[in-house]
Amino acid sequence: DRKGEFQPRIVKKNQTTLSGDIEEKILSMYAKGMTTSDIEGHIRDIYGIEVSDSTISRVTDKILPLVKEWQVRPLENIYAVVFMDAIHFHVRSEGQIIKKAVYIAIGVQMDGIRDVLGMWVGENESAKFWLG
Template structure:
């Protein structure tokens, strides 16, 4: 957003005029604070770290804002950083994870992502002991894109038996039953769950209390 855009927005919202000189001084002060926040030291260990993407159209190009949220050993959530990119990939994620390493982050126990391109390769080289859990919500949303609206309610009832199962073995049985019922009609959906199965089921190895922390489907 340019100074002209900011000036127009302030004028429209608050009926107040600010010169470009004043705006430049204000944004300059803000940028100093932002840079200090972006480079602040992190704690050595975070139990769970979420990588979430928000996409914005900026003039002609599309940019992606990645928010990194973590739970520390005392159970408090913190925003670890925000990173902007026009594309994903292992080089981008390697830069992000290396930046967090340089700021003092020594270990991540569980990393939760929305199946980000290149993330698996990057985290294996920076935090090789971290478990990676793909976001169930994103997987569900992607699945429903291929399911006819008239079938979605029944399909979701069957799908809940998969990701809400008590154990991974029971989840696999439920997935087999789901495939037996729906695969002929929606083969792409079944194939997607099969391909991503290991990354989608990491949380089954943990106790229910930890699974609740990881879980982002409680409102589904």
């Protein structure tokens, strides 16, 4: 406004970070395979605010250290049971939505606690993946 009295509620004036709620929404949309420009459009539609592609990338990049930490965590020496399966997801690849298989191994500790031992992306579900 001309008098400078408008006070935004969602993203405050001169604010450089987003609220946790908006960041969670961005991460959720990113995990579902949406592009940064798609996410920007949805945030604009939902909250009526402009969020740049670089801001969205900065939010999504925050999870990379957590992923690295998970990948190098220590595992148990023995698991009572190990389940192996594949889950199919639609993912964006080269501008197209395609179906990919995510192979997952879950170990059940002796006390019943379950650990995701690993996840791998494959072209499609096949026994050859587990044998190779």
